[in-house]
Amino acid sequence: MPTLVSSRLIGLLRKESLQILRDPSSIAIAFVLPVLLLLLFGYGVSLDSKHVKVGIVVEQPGSEARSFVAAFQQSVYFEPHLYPTLQAGRAALRASEVKGILVLPADFAQRLKGDRDAPIQVIVNGVDANSARLLEGYVQGVWTTWLQRELQARQIQVAQPVEPQTRIWFNPELESRNYLVPGLLVVNMTLVGALLTALVFAREWERGTLEALMVTPVTIGEILIGKLLPYFVLGMGGMVLSVLMALFLFGVPMRGSLWVLGICSTLFLLTALGMGLLISIVTRNQFVAGMVAILATFLPAFLLSGFLFDIGSMPVVVQVVTHVVAARYFVTILQSLFLAGDVWSLILPNAAALVLMAGFFLGLSRRLLRKRLE
Amino acid sequence: MFARILALTIKELLALFKDKRSRFIVVIPPLIQLLIFGYAASFDLNHIPYAVYDRDGGYAARDLLARFEGAPSFDLARRIQRQDEIAEVIDTRDCLLVIQVPPRFTADLVSGQTAPVQILIDGRNSNSAQIAQNYVARIVTGFNQDWVFARGLQGMPVSLVTRAWYNPNLESRWFFVSGLVGLLTLVVTMMVTALSVAREREQGTFDQLLVTPLRPVEILIGKSMPGILIGVFEASLVVILAVFWFKVPLMGELAVLYTGILLFVFAAVGVGLMISSLAATLQQALLGAFLFLVPAVILSGFATPIDNMPPAVQMLTLVDPLRYYLVILRSVFLEGAGFGLLAQQMWPLAIIAAVTLAAAGWLFRHRMS
Numbered sequence: 001m002p003t004l005v006s007s008r009l010i011g012l013l014r015k016e017s018l019q020i021l022r023d024p025s026s027i028a029i030a031f032v033l034p035v036l037l038l039l040l041f042g043y044g045v046s047l048d049s050k051h052v053k054v055g056i057v058v059e060q061p062g063s064e065a066r067s068f069v070a071a072f073q074q075s076v077y078f079e080p081h082l083y084p085t086l087q088a089g090r091a092a093l094r095a096s097e098v099k100g101i102l103v104l105p106a107d108f109a110q111r112l113k114g115d116r117d118a119p120i121q122v123i124v125n126g127v128d129a130n131s132a133r134l135l136e137g138y139v140q141g142v143w144t145t146w147l148q149r150e151l152q153a154r155q156i157q158v159a160q161p162v163e164p165q166t167r168i169w170f171n172p173e174l175e176s177r178n179y180l181v182p183g184l185l186v187v188n189m190t191l192v193g194a195l196l197t198a199l200v201f202a203r204e205w206e207r208g209t210l211e212a213l214m215v216t217p218v219t220i221g222e223i224l225i226g227k228l229l230p231y232f233v234l235g236m237g238g239m240v241l242s243v244l245m246a247l248f249l250f251g252v253p254m255r256g257s258l259w260v261l262g263i264c265s266t267l268f269l270l271t272a273l274g275m276g277l278l279i280s281i282v283t284r285n286q287f288v289a290g291m292v293a294i295l296a297t298f299l300p301a302f303l304l305s306g307f308l309f310d311i312g313s314m315p316v317v318v319q320v321v322t323h324v325v326a327a328r329y330f331v332t333i334l335q336s337l338f339l340a341g342d343v344w345s346l347i348l349p350n351a352a353a354l355v356l357m358a359g360f361f362l363g364l365s366r367r368l369l370r371k372r373l374e
Numbered sequence: 375m376f377a378r379i380l381a382l383t384i385k386e387l388l389a390l391f392k393d394k395r396s397r398f399i400v401v402i403p404p405l406i407q408l409l410i411f412g413y414a415a416s417f418d419l420n421h422i423p424y425a426v427y428d429r430d431g432g433y434a435a436r437d438l439l440a441r442f443e444g445a446p447s448f449d450l451a452r453r454i455q456r457q458d459e460i461a462e463v464i465d466t467r468d469c470l471l472v473i474q475v476p477p478r479f480t481a482d483l484v485s486g487q488t489a490p491v492q493i494l495i496d497g498r499n500s501n502s503a504q505i506a507q508n509y510v511a512r513i514v515t516g517f518n519q520d521w522v523f524a525r526g527l528q529g530m531p532v533s534l535v536t537r538a539w540y541n542p543n544l545e546s547r548w549f550f551v552s553g554l555v556g557l558l559t560l561v562v563t564m565m566v567t568a569l570s571v572a573r574e575r576e577q578g579t580f581d582q583l584l585v586t587p588l589r590p591v592e593i594l595i596g597k598s599m600p601g602i603l604i605g606v607f608e609a610s611l612v613v614i615l616a617v618f619w620f621k622v623p624l625m626g627e628l629a630v631l632y633t634g635i636l637l638f639v640f641a642a643v644g645v646g647l648m649i650s651s652l653a654a655t656l657q658q659a660l661l662g663a664f665l666f667l668v669p670a671v672i673l674s675g676f677a678t679p680i681d682n683m684p685p686a687v688q689m690l691t692l693v694d695p696l697r698y699y700l701v702i703l704r705s706v707f708l709e710g711a712g713f714g715l716l717a718q719q720m721w722p723l724a725i726i727a728a729v730t731l732a733a734a735g736w737l738f739r740h741r742m743s
Contacts, residue, residue, distance in 0.1 A: 025658040044687035126538030129546035130417035137508040159527040171497030286656040291565045318413045335498045343465045
């Protein structure tokens with residue numbers, strides 16, 4: 001009786017869709033949340049420091065010191081502030097007015113000619129270790145360029161044995177937005193997927209409407225599909241919107257194929273929705289389901305997916321833990337799809353992992369739903 | 375009045391803790407998360423997988439490459455024999471970078487010329503790429519200095535000497551673990567408060583509460599207490615873990631730290647109750663919690679510096695309580711800052727707490743119709 005089956009399913013789908021339309025918060029989750037987050041992230045978040053405030057302590061003004069300070073004033077990375085004494089510079093660093101100070105000692109000009117004495121000293125505020133290290137790199141860059149120009153001007157020949165020629169693939173400008181935005185799509189979808197479904201069954205359970213539904217002739221599978229499909233459509237709508245924003249608003253390149261993106265997004269959304277359903281079925285209580293959703297979605301997707309922090313540098317135990325975070329697989333896929341292209345040897349295993357996880361969440365949801373009824 | 379508030383507080387705590395699962399969820403997972411995230415959140419690269427394509431094979435090339443093999447942050451993953459293997463190892467992310475030594479490298483160096491070395495880096499994660507680039511530069515500089523020195527040549531003056539205050543080894547774990555204290559305090563407090571009034575409203579028990587002799591202020595205090603108690607309790611546990619497990623130095627005074635914690639928890643409870651009283655259903659409350667939580671974390675400077683944000687977004691961070699809390703935590707932990715330096719972080723928190731709590735109280739009364 002295939003027609004009967006489909007008419008029951010259509011009925012369920014209609015009921016679910018009506019419920020979604022009645023409480024606009026689902027639609028808000030699918031569309032407002034991604035747009036808001038992408039805007040904030042795309043414009044707000046960057047690891048690229050520009051105009052970093054640094055203090056330069058010049059103990060003895062001279063032509064070398066002047067031209068060195070000028071090199072910093074011309075750099076887009078720095079906003080130099082001058083201090084006459086080391087005390088003043090240290091005080092500014094302590095009060096967090098500057099991120100670091102460069103000290104040009106009184107014998108700066110002499111040390112420049114020497115071989116083994118460092119002519120300048122750099123003190124950075126190490127609290128934000130990553131920024132401090134990047135600052136160190138930038139200072140080194142300005143310093144080397146200035147030194148080479150200075151030596152050339154004075155016709156001093158120096159040996160420079162090995163010269164590293166660095167080429168950065170996929171993201172030559174090292175634009176951090178290009179790697180953060182694809183990762184953000186994943187965080188977004190994790191939230192949307194789980195939020196949409198986490199409360200669904202718990203709510204019906206609390207209100208007793210699930211039992212009412214069970215005594216009708218619909219099957220467990222139909223109930224699951226009836227719940228899943230409308231939210232899937234909503235979630236995909238949010239995903240399409242996010243991808244469009246990434247491409248056209250933030251100018252992130254898209255080097256892979258759209259159909260691969262479509263298939264992988266489908267797999268991931270099913271995983272995220274499946275996780276929400278499972279939370280809902282296991283807790284049977286909206287309050288608890290909500291708390292679990294807050295804990296299990298945002299922070300793991302934010303911190304363990306490789307979206308910000310390099311998984312390879314984590315201790316082995318933590319690396320093992322990241323394998324149960326679905327976002328991890330989708331982040332790998334998206335960063336490659338956007339910036340590198342269809343790298344099959346990367347996409348296939350990660351997509352397979354998503355298939356497994358989606359199957360696990362949905363299959364377990366189905367089993368538990370049946371058991372819970374007895 | 376105090377008896378009534380006490381009774382309500384006890385009732386609220388019972389409502390939260392009578393359920394075994396919510397008792398568990400409020401306490402245990404945040405601690406497990408700190409343990410996992412404390413290890414996960416770090417920008418330090420300590421196992422950079424790299425490949426070597428040595429087309430020279432001379433002793434200078436071997437010497438340079440041996441320095442990479444000896445460096446603790448680098449892990450040699452592959453030796454490459456053909457040009458087209460480079461794309462393969464980078465595309466699949468087997469290696470973050472490939473070092474290509476051209477033919478005649480040793481011969482050029484010995485004859486006193488500058489010899490290039492190609493470094494190809496995967497830029498998909500721009501931050502890792504930049505850090506790796508700096509590491510490579512440091513190793514090459516070391517090689518150059520020794521080469522020049524051994525041959526008595528005139529080299530570049532020795533480069534910079536850098537010292538880092540407060541965190542001499544530049545361990546980014548110190549930065550992130552102290553930040554995680556803030557994140558987890560926020561998440562737990564939001565969990566407890568944002569959903570609590572919404573649940574009562576959905577079940578209709580909030581109306582019953584309103585017809586009791588309790589005044590709105592008393593209801594507000596009663597509803598705030600579980601969030602405040604649990605928030606401070608959880609923050610204390612997390613601080614203990616940070617100090618004794620992760621060995622993050624706690625340089626400042628506990629009095630300063632707890633003033634910060636209390637002010638922040640009040641602000642977070644205020645925001646949570648506001649969300650809760652605006653929402654008609656639990657689903658709306660959950661949405662509200664996330665709509666606050668995620669931007670609050672992103673704009674707080676937890677992972678990416680506020681200074682890097684455009685001015686308009688920087689203005690927006692001024693209403694983010696987590697922003698101030700993170701500065702307080704990190705300054706007390708690592709810099710040993712006292713009340714004097716942190717006053718400008720504390721009064722905005724106090725204002726946010728006052729405004730949100732007042733708004734929540736007002737909403738309790740006026741959203742009833």
